[in-house]
Amino acid sequence: MQAARRYFKSFASGFVVAVPVTVTFLDYVGYVARVEGASMQPFLNPEDRSFNDVVLLNRWSVRNFKVNRGDVVSLASPRDPEQRIIKRVIALEGDTVRTRTYKNRYVRVPSGHFWVEGDNFGHSLDSNFFGPVSVGLVHARASHILWPPQRWQRIEPSLPTDRRPLDQETIDHLEEQGAVTVPKT
């Protein structure tokens, strides 16, 4: 009886310690998540696979909200804070973006915001729909594809060829024409 009690006490105190330690790890270091949906095809969840990709989400790398163009990030959706979406960072604050289906053709990304897009144009609800997104919504950077094993890889920041930043000459020219929309923020 006394041994059982001591066992239970050890178990309980181990448990009580393990929860905060694990939670702190998941919140500050990172965790693993399965990717849902087709908005990042063909890079994630390519069509010839029947299983969804599993990625490693690095929380530590976004603790100061420093993201790079070309990073694949998970963020809270601007349309619903409880929903997480995974997109590619196309442009940062101060950049001029040539948008695809947005109401304005050229947009200057306001401070504190960034422009995200799913690689699967036409099948992605992204900045082309809801505009520049507050960087404060970014949750983690997808650093690796972990599953399936054949697709194991480190995810390097990379922009699709048609989504590269505009060169300064083009931007100056557009500004002269008054073609760049600067959202008020």
Add this chain to the structure above:
Amino acid sequence: MQAARRYFKSFASGFVVAVPVTVTFLDYVGYVARVEGASMQPFLNPEDRSFNDVVLLNRWSVRNFKVNRGDVVSLASPRDPEQRIIKRVIALEGDTVRHTFKMPGTRTYKNRYVRVPSGHFWVEGDNFRHSLDSNFFGPVSVGLVHARASHILWPPQRWQRIEPSLPTDRRPLDQETIDHLEEQGAVTVPKT
């Protein structure tokens, strides 16, 4: 020598446990913070005080992003994610809110009416002319909300529970007024 080593080991393991336990508490339950600035005067940091208010920030109550009109919340600034600002929630998604802004280069203010998009809310500092809030940067993503200020803890004379409360001129518009404005095409619906 051996006693010192055992002591050090106990200390180290205690420390290693205390950090995650504390961090988890601060992140999921709440913590205490000093209010900077005048944007929430006279409610917070009223001018006749020389000390800043200290508030209790409740993280648990916003874990599902459910906030109420009239709540005082801390959120990441839409202009700089590393900066925390404290404002009052005036309107929620779907609400029609009166947006007051200064005409640039003049001293006159104009009123516009905005439908708050889904996933967003409208926040304002109580100190109208000294607050950078939704009147400046528009509706804010609810995902930026960090905590609800539940109590003023310091100074002791100002100790109180913070109840949700809207200034009299910032109450929600009645449905008749909203219908009327919509007929006139006066309500801006931001695309989100």
